Amino acid sequence: MSDPQKRQVDTRVVVETPEGVDFQFIIAGPGTRFQAWLIDSLLKAGLIILTWLLLALMISLLFPNNSYRDFEDSLGAIQGLLIAAYFVLDWFYGSLFEGLMNGQTPGKKSAGLRVVRSNGTPVDLMSATGRNFLRTADMLPMFYLIGAMSMLFTRRLQRLGDLFFDTMVIDERREWIARRAGLTKDIEPIVRSECPRRFHVPERSLSVIERLFENDRIISDARREEIAKPLSEALRKRLGYQDPPPDPRNPHTYFSGQGLKHTKFLLRILKTFSTDLPAEKEQPRKGRKRSRKADRMTAADVTGAST
Amino acid sequence: MNRERFIKERRQDWQRFESLALKFQKTRQRNWSGAEVAELSRLYRSICYDLSLVQSREWGARLEQYLNDLVAQGHNCLYRTAPKSLSGIWTFFSIGFPSLLRQRYKAFWLAFALFTVPFIVSTFVAMLRPDLADMVAGEDELKAAVEMYSKDLYEQVDASYVKQRSGMFGFYIGNNTGIAFKAYAAGALAGIGTCFVLLSNGISIGMVQGGILAAGEPATTNFTSFVITHGAFELTAIVIAGAAGFVLAQGIVMPGNRTRIDALRFQGLESLKLALGAGLMLFIAAMIEGYFSPLAISPSFKYIIGTICWIAVILYFTMAGRERTTS
Numbered sequence: 001m002s003d004p005q006k007r008q009v010d011t012r013v014v015v016e017t018p019e020g021v022d023f024q025f026i027i028a029g030p031g032t033r034f035q036a037w038l039i040d041s042l043l044k045a046g047l048i049i050l051t052w053l054l055l056a057l058m059i060s061l062l063f064p065n066n067s068y069r070d071f072e073d074s075l076g077a078i079q080g081l082l083i084a085a086y087f088v089l090d091w092f093y094g095s096l097f098e099g100l101m102n103g104q105t106p107g108k109k110s111a112g113l114r115v116v117r118s119n120g121t122p123v124d125l126m127s128a129t130g131r132n133f134l135r136t137a138d139m140l141p142m143f144y145l146i147g148a149m150s151m152l153f154t155r156r157l158q159r160l161g162d163l164f165f166d167t168m169v170i171d172e173r174r175e176w177i178a179r180r181a182g183l184t185k186d187i188e189p190i191v192r193s194e195c196p197r198r199f200h201v202p203e204r205s206l207s208v209i210e211r212l213f214e215n216d217r218i219i220s221d222a223r224r225e226e227i228a229k230p231l232s233e234a235l236r237k238r239l240g241y242q243d244p245p246p247d248p249r250n251p252h253t254y255f256s257g258q259g260l261k262h263t264k265f266l267l268r269i270l271k272t273f274s275t276d277l278p279a280e281k282e283q284p285r286k287g288r289k290r291s292r293k294a295d296r297m298t299a300a301d302v303t304g305a306s307t
Numbered sequence: 308m309n310r311e312r313f314i315k316e317r318r319q320d321w322q323r324f325e326s327l328a329l330k331f332q333k334t335r336q337r338n339w340s341g342a343e344v345a346e347l348s349r350l351y352r353s354i355c356y357d358l359s360l361v362q363s364r365e366w367g368a369r370l371e372q373y374l375n376d377l378v379a380q381g382h383n384c385l386y387r388t389a390p391k392s393l394s395g396i397w398t399f400f401s402i403g404f405p406s407l408l409r410q411r412y413k414a415f416w417l418a419f420a421l422f423t424v425p426f427i428v429s430t431f432v433a434m435l436r437p438d439l440a441d442m443v444a445g446e447d448e449l450k451a452a453v454e455m456y457s458k459d460l461y462e463q464v465d466a467s468y469v470k471q472r473s474g475m476f477g478f479y480i481g482n483n484t485g486i487a488f489k490a491y492a493a494g495a496l497a498g499i500g501t502c503f504v505l506l507s508n509g510i511s512i513g514m515v516q517g518g519i520l521a522a523g524e525p526a527t528t529n530f531t532s533f534v535i536t537h538g539a540f541e542l543t544a545i546v547i548a549g550a551a552g553f554v555l556a557q558g559i560v561m562p563g564n565r566t567r568i569d570a571l572r573f574q575g576l577e578s579l580k581l582a583l584g585a586g587l588m589l590f591i592a593a594m595i596e597g598y599f600s601p602l603a604i605s606p607s608f609k610y611i612i613g614t615i616c617w618i619a620v621i622l623y624f625t626m627a628g629r630e631r632t633t634s
Binding site for chain 1: 310352355358359365366369370375378382383386473475476477478481482484485488489491492493494495496500558568571572574575576579582583
């Protein structure tokens, strides 16, 4: 934990609060940011069309006897007002949303992103305005090329606007995945009588198991089984747990269960020994809304524990 | 203290904190009572202590994660930027904006030179060599502009134009402010973009002006009386936006005593203030250009108002906010 910069192997950034506590943020990648940008752009286009329709409606109500001359005049007025509306959307859409809605435009919200200052505090209106003004520079020469280059060379994946105004875009979607509801839902707990030696699993092992079942890891079931095997075997030895022998009347279920037996065993462990913290009751209902900070263990913790 | 006892003893505080934090996130600031804020900050500190205890004793990542999440919520509630008030905006425009511009006079004069020199040169070029003006500004556009201003004053401001004023106002806002903001934002590319925007606008505006002035009498008076009032705000604002771009560029090119990243942050905020000030000036300019400048009144009246505006703008930037700094 001492030198977060050297440990950096992924897009996590550690921020220390004035109380001396470390947080982890997951920095949003260009793909998610593009997704948010796309939604925002569509929304902006929709808003422009809406303004256009409203203006046209207004004008048609103002000039009921639509002579050609009136029509021509109002066309000019519509054009001007549309340009003004486009200007406001173009320069202030992101600024106002991010500044007033705690760092989230509708697009960012739907993509699970948020703009925060690089010390982790909420973004203020000035910084939000500034980073969105500099979007114009980041867009040059085309397709956000300069912004993409800047993101490539900065640890927090910041484009120029982020660098100048000390902000970063974080990805909030992945918190609580480890404890997502339903992970151990249909698993039957281990009964005391199955473990002749001991009936306790240390917290550290449990967290390693959770880590294994996180959603953002692209792992096939077979590979997970392979990784689960040493841990499962160690735990079996510790608890004195033995697989029940095949049911002589229906041996088929025994053999079909063999394939992922270590994975299944670890899930059962998780189900049985997870202490109920106050958090447990709240998780499934409130999901990611409960908090905006992403916080998880690092890969180093896992490997350190399992070796 | 062992883990189970710790959880049992502290759990109540955690749950209380959780419900408080939830309330703080959902309700507005004015609905919070002082006692609640005090309680939240007390609980927050104690939970920070719990968290570091759990971290140091390795009492499990699940517990740690839970507490860390609580701390994150508290951090969100407690650490916010001070809300901006309207009086802050007023002091900014009465004191901050002009004195900030005086502070960054080098950037201002650089932008001024890059805009004014090509503007004046191309005006004279266009007056002396109309063929060149046609080439640079576009023959048709120039002809249309000259024609527009050559009409008799009262004819130019005909009925259809009056109805279109709001449209033109919108156009001026979108177009002019857009150019100014682009000049500013392009400063992030080490100032090169700002140079480009200032030079190209100086040249094209100068060329059109030269072409119209060369066209002779009705056009000359019509044009000058049309332009003089809002020009006080518009041209100044474009130069200020350019200056803001150069302030931005200074963070990249000349960070000075700061580290480069600190320089970027410092210059970023300073320059944004200038750019927003320029934006407000352009809004004023667009109002004048849309509703006052095309009025069918005698040119001499417009000259008087225009001169007053120029003097006001110059006085504002040289004098406003000085008292505070000297006393």
